[in-house]
Amino acid sequence: MKHNIQSIKQRFGIIGNSESLERAINIAVQVAPTDLSVLVTGESGVGKEFFPQIVHQYSSRKHNPYIAVNCGAIPEGTIDSELFGHIKGSFTGALSDRKGYFQHADKGTIFLDEIAELPLATQARLLRVLESGEYIKVGSSQVEKTDVRIVAATNVQLEDAVKHGKFREDLYYRLNTVPIEVPALRDRPEDIPILFRRFAVDFADKYQMPPIRLTEDAILLLKKYRWQGNVRQLKNITEQISIIEKDRSVNALTLTRYLPENTTLLPALAQQKTDSSTADFSNEREILYKVLFDMRKDMNDLKKLVYDLMENNTDINAKEFDNSVLTRPTDDRAYPITSYADDFDDIEETTEIIEESLSLQEREKEIIIKALDKHNGKRKKAAEELGISERTLYRKIKEYEIN
Numbered sequence: 001m002k003h004n005i006q007s008i009k010q011r012f013g014i015i016g017n018s019e020s021l022e023r024a025i026n027i028a029v030q031v032a033p034t035d036l037s038v039l040v041t042g043e044s045g046v047g048k049e050f051f052p053q054i055v056h057q058y059s060s061r062k063h064n065p066y067i068a069v070n071c072g073a074i075p076e077g078t079i080d081s082e083l084f085g086h087i088k089g090s091f092t093g094a095l096s097d098r099k100g101y102f103q104h105a106d107k108g109t110i111f112l113d114e115i116a117e118l119p120l121a122t123q124a125r126l127l128r129v130l131e132s133g134e135y136i137k138v139g140s141s142q143v144e145k146t147d148v149r150i151v152a153a154t155n156v157q158l159e160d161a162v163k164h165g166k167f168r169e170d171l172y173y174r175l176n177t178v179p180i181e182v183p184a185l186r187d188r189p190e191d192i193p194i195l196f197r198r199f200a201v202d203f204a205d206k207y208q209m210p211p212i213r214l215t216e217d218a219i220l221l222l223k224k225y226r227w228q229g230n231v232r233q234l235k236n237i238t239e240q241i242s243i244i245e246k247d248r249s250v251n252a253l254t255l256t257r258y259l260p261e262n263t264t265l266l267p268a269l270a271q272q273k274t275d276s277s278t279a280d281f282s283n284e285r286e287i288l289y290k291v292l293f294d295m296r297k298d299m300n301d302l303k304k305l306v307y308d309l310m311e312n313n314t315d316i317n318a319k320e321f322d323n324s325v326l327t328r329p330t331d332d333r334a335y336p337i338t339s340y341a342d343d344f345d346d347i348e349e350t351t352e353i354i355e356e357s358l359s360l361q362e363r364e365k366e367i368i369i370k371a372l373d374k375h376n377g378k379r380k381k382a383a384e385e386l387g388i389s390e391r392t393l394y395r396k397i398k399e400y401e402i403n
Ligand SMILES: Nc1ncnc2c1ncn2[C@@H]1O[C@H](COP(=O)(O)OP(=O)(O)OP(=O)(O)O)[C@@H](O)[C@H]1O
Pocket: 013, 014, 015, 016, 042, 043, 044, 045, 046, 047, 048, 049, 050, 154, 155, 231, 232, 235, 272
């Protein structure tokens, strides 16, 4: 059956007309009626979650269960039991028999997100399901059968994980029967303005305000930006601007205040909100991070300028300073420096303080620990409060070795 790509996009709320995105959608629709496994790849925030849904909805399994499992959010100790179930008494706390997702999803589709996070032992169990539909519940010796279509997704290079012995090669080939690559936003800049417009209209609706619009220079800037956090980041920034800016016409200058320097840290914090009550908290923090980043950049520029001037033994006149270096993005005020001698100590001191407080990774770790403490170690709640996805939190916990 031939499906109209526009109606598919409309049905799933997918925005964008780029060839690479449409190609990915077409593959999903074409492979849907078969029972082949599908591996969806692409950077974080590109919209991978639409694809298993397309595969399910256009398959003969569409009236049966669709179960999405975030492998990265389940602790290693319980993942086998979650996926395959367990029998009563198989471990402390196993007070009764439990069905696993593979049993629940029988005759349907299971979406295994963040597949690279699966421990090797679980990978072996999964391979068996893929090859024969068989699995064994934790603590049991009885072989069970299931009829499940598997769609997996990952934002890491599985080939690398295979090379490093973290992912089974046989499982990789078995999953990768049909690969779907979802393009990064920077590789389809033509989709950026239309995504922005749609999000702007959606947030205008949500917050009962007129939609924000971009000026020409702002559109150019958006298209040039690297979007490490992809569509999720674009959506998040559109939301921030929609809430904060009174002037609904947004130019490039305004926009720069919301575009973080490209770092690995900020996109992680620029995740989609899950709960409106957490929106203010995380927005505030993101803005604070951005201000700190901008301040550090300004201070470094300033330091360099002062050292250069010192070295050249030049007579310093504040008026000769480039105002952009002395302008802080928070309020657009210039901070005039009247004499080098008077201010150099202050600058050094301030730089030290700022650099200290700008050990952002430390700060991030601290914030994560606080959020976990506050919610008695409950990752779901902590992730909600932090405005990041549970799997991002899981990754960060591992990265920072938080116990
Ligand atoms: N083409 C698109 N049109 C509309 N919304 C999109 C599009 N792509 C992504 N989004 C939105 O961006 C956000 C992130 O998408 P999604 O959760 O699918 O990303 P992902 O690729 O699964 O990322 P991760 O690997 O971090 O899980 C969601 O709110 C999603 O609705």
